Amino acid sequence: xxxxxxxxxxxxxxxxxxxxxxxxxxxxxxxxxxxxxxxxxxxxxxxxxxxxxxxxxxxxxxxxxxxxxxxxxxxxxxxxxxxxxxxxxxxxxxxxxxxxxxxxxxxxxxxxxxxxxxxxxxxxxxxxxxxxxxxxxxxxxxxxxxxxxxxxxxxxxxxxxxxxxxxxxxxxxxxxxxxxxxxxxxxxxxxxxxxxxxxxxxxxxxxxxxxxxxxxxxxxxxxxxxxxxxxxxxxxxxxxxxxxxxxxxxxxxxxxxxxxxxxxxxxxxxxxxxxxxxxxxxxxxxxxxxxxxxxxxxxxxxxxxxx
Amino acid sequence: xxxxxxxxxxxxxxxxxxxxxxxxxxxxxxxxxxxxxxxxxxxxxxxxxxxxxxxxxxxxxxxxxxxxxxxxxxxxxxxxxxxxxxxxxxxxxxxxxxxxxxxxxxxxxxxxxxxxxxxxxxxxxxxxxxxxxxxxxxxxxxxxxxxxxxxxxxxxxxxxxxxxxxxxxxxxxxxxxxxxxxxxxxxxxxxxxxxxxxxxxxxxxxxxxxxxxxxxxxxxxxxxxxxxxxxxxxxxxxxxxxxxxxxxxxxxxxxxxxxxxxxxxxxxxxxxxxxxxxxxxxxxxxxxxxx
Numbered sequence: 001x002x003x004x005x006x007x008x009x010x011x012x013x014x015x016x017x018x019x020x021x022x023x024x025x026x027x028x029x030x031x032x033x034x035x036x037x038x039x040x041x042x043x044x045x046x047x048x049x050x051x052x053x054x055x056x057x058x059x060x061x062x063x064x065x066x067x068x069x070x071x072x073x074x075x076x077x078x079x080x081x082x083x084x085x086x087x088x089x090x091x092x093x094x095x096x097x098x099x100x101x102x103x104x105x106x107x108x109x110x111x112x113x114x115x116x117x118x119x120x121x122x123x124x125x126x127x128x129x130x131x132x133x134x135x136x137x138x139x140x141x142x143x144x145x146x147x148x149x150x151x152x153x154x155x156x157x158x159x160x161x162x163x164x165x166x167x168x169x170x171x172x173x174x175x176x177x178x179x180x181x182x183x184x185x186x187x188x189x190x191x192x193x194x195x196x197x198x199x200x201x202x203x204x205x206x207x208x209x210x211x212x213x214x215x216x217x218x219x220x221x222x223x224x225x226x227x228x229x230x231x232x233x234x235x236x237x238x239x240x241x242x243x244x245x246x247x248x249x250x251x252x253x254x255x256x257x258x259x260x261x262x263x264x265x266x267x268x269x270x271x272x273x274x275x276x277x278x279x280x281x282x283x284x285x286x287x288x289x290x291x292x293x294x295x296x297x298x299x300x301x302x303x304x305x306x307x
Numbered sequence: 308x309x310x311x312x313x314x315x316x317x318x319x320x321x322x323x324x325x326x327x328x329x330x331x332x333x334x335x336x337x338x339x340x341x342x343x344x345x346x347x348x349x350x351x352x353x354x355x356x357x358x359x360x361x362x363x364x365x366x367x368x369x370x371x372x373x374x375x376x377x378x379x380x381x382x383x384x385x386x387x388x389x390x391x392x393x394x395x396x397x398x399x400x401x402x403x404x405x406x407x408x409x410x411x412x413x414x415x416x417x418x419x420x421x422x423x424x425x426x427x428x429x430x431x432x433x434x435x436x437x438x439x440x441x442x443x444x445x446x447x448x449x450x451x452x453x454x455x456x457x458x459x460x461x462x463x464x465x466x467x468x469x470x471x472x473x474x475x476x477x478x479x480x481x482x483x484x485x486x487x488x489x490x491x492x493x494x495x496x497x498x499x500x501x502x503x504x505x506x507x508x509x510x511x512x513x514x515x516x517x518x519x520x521x522x523x524x525x526x527x528x529x530x531x532x533x534x535x536x537x538x539x540x541x542x543x544x545x546x547x548x549x550x551x552x553x554x555x556x557x558x559x560x561x562x563x564x565x566x567x568x569x570x571x572x573x574x575x576x577x578x579x580x581x582x583x584x585x586x587x588x589x590x591x592x593x594x595x596x597x598x
Contacts, residue, residue, distance in 0.1 A: 050413075050568075053417050083417040093318070102310070103414070143414075
């Protein structure tokens with residue numbers, strides 16, 4: 001049981017009328033990892049998470065959360081999961097504390113109330129204030145606390161830092177890392193790719209209801225195309241360089257500087273460049289954001305092709 | 308279930324007090340005012356003779372046998388299923404769909420609470436609230452009534468209140484079921500309100516036109532005793548109202564168990580019409596061919 005994935009999704013499909021929201025999702029999230037779930041709006045991130053919590057029923061495929069089928073035994077799954085919805089709504093008539101008390105009642109009073117107060121303090125949240133008087137950011141903080149307060153084995157967070165100021169974003173990310181240290185699995189979606197890059201070990205990229213990539217963040221970055229800018233002492237014909245396998249010419253500023261795109265290892269290029277008098281050699285890896293945008297650009301291209 | 312029940316009941320305390328005290332005052336006022344009519348019954352009959360006879364037939368009122376209690380029955384109990392029904396129809400239509408539309412159901416159902424316990428916790432809270440409101444109404448009668456002239460005891464008043472309870476629960480259950488099949492809480496509330504008003508008029512019109520007696524059998528108002536229940540509760544009619552109410556509520560539960568919990572923007576808010584009946588959707592401007 002210890003080696004079973006925290007989340008295992010195979011062939012998951014879901015349609016809303018004629019709209020096919022999920023077109024066969026295959027995804028495994030290992031226990032104890034922080035997994036970032038990336039995709040543009042409407043790609044199917046929220047639908048996937050809501051299927052895993054039995055809030056919506058899939059049309060096909062299978063889901064196991066902590067080894068349990070959420071459609072067969074939703075209560076057992078939810079008892080072990082902390083969830084933050086993307087469209088968080090709280091009861092405006094309650095204070096933050098009363099809201100958390102009610103949700104804790106639903107959990108059979110499993111929350112550690114000292115931990116709740118500690119979280120509120122760390123997130124700089126006054127629990128005595130009525131929810132109707134809280135800003136969007138403060139409401140998100142209540143949402144983060146309710147997801148964490150029972151120290152769940154699995155956290156499923158839909159945009160957990162959306163609407164928070166940068167300091168609080170950092171604090172929430174620290175909480176996620178701390179949760180992982182205590183053995184929890186963290187599965188979260190985000191549009192802020194720098195934060196995914198900062199905390200996630202692996203990411204899954206979803207596009208139009210299909211997973212198009214699942215990889216370690218570093219693997220993804222290492223595997224991706226690099227940019228190399230070389231400045232030579234005098235004019236150079238770059239043709240021999242562009243004939244190196246995996247190398248393409250992006251730009252030739254003047255006769256003395258070129259920008260190349262390199263796929264794979266650098267060894268062959270370095271050996272080719274060694275034949276020239278080099279003044280400067282810069283290499284740059286794309287950020288996760290740039291990689292994601294590549295997939296996004298592919299999506300737009302495929303849209304155009306379909307049209 | 309009990310956590311949901313307590314939370315829901317606490318949430319309804321304002322409505323319990325508002326409706327309960329309002330109806331208690333109304334009950335106390337009517338039961339005290341009508342008792343004073345006894346001395347003036349003869350003049351009252353004379354005055355009422357100037358009104359169209361059909362009006363009294365609509366309400367099932369026979370001037371020859373008019374008593375203060377009978378007048379109270381017509382003025383108070385005949386309208387009470389509609390008045391208290393407004394509360395029940397709104398509560399039924401909003402019990403789950405209201406929280407769903409506010410986006411609260413998503414968070415609640417992400418906790419270890421089954422749909423069944425959420426449904427029955429909320430349903431039990433409503434029934435408790437309704438009983439408390441009706442108990443306050445009974446208190447109004449008990450405090451305000453002049454037993455000598457109305458010729459009924461507070462204990463006898465329980466009968467009509469049971470009759471009201473059964474009617475109102477039926478409207479609640481219909482509202483609840485409609486909220487599980489129609490796209491919005493508002494649409495469900497409008498649907499059940501329309502049904503209630505139509506049933507009320509069908510029953511009243513059937514008093515005037517015997518041809519309508521057949522269709523009036525489908526109206527829940529036909530099985531509503533109202534004030535007459537003070538002199539003997541028709542248990543068959545009570546069961547006849549409560550059994551369909553239970554059936555509608557169970558159908559609503561079944562539907563709730565099967566359906567997706569919706570969030571705004573996810574689709575599914577539109578009425579599930581066959582494709583040929585759906586209004587044509589306009590294409591976005593950039594997708595339209597240039598003319």
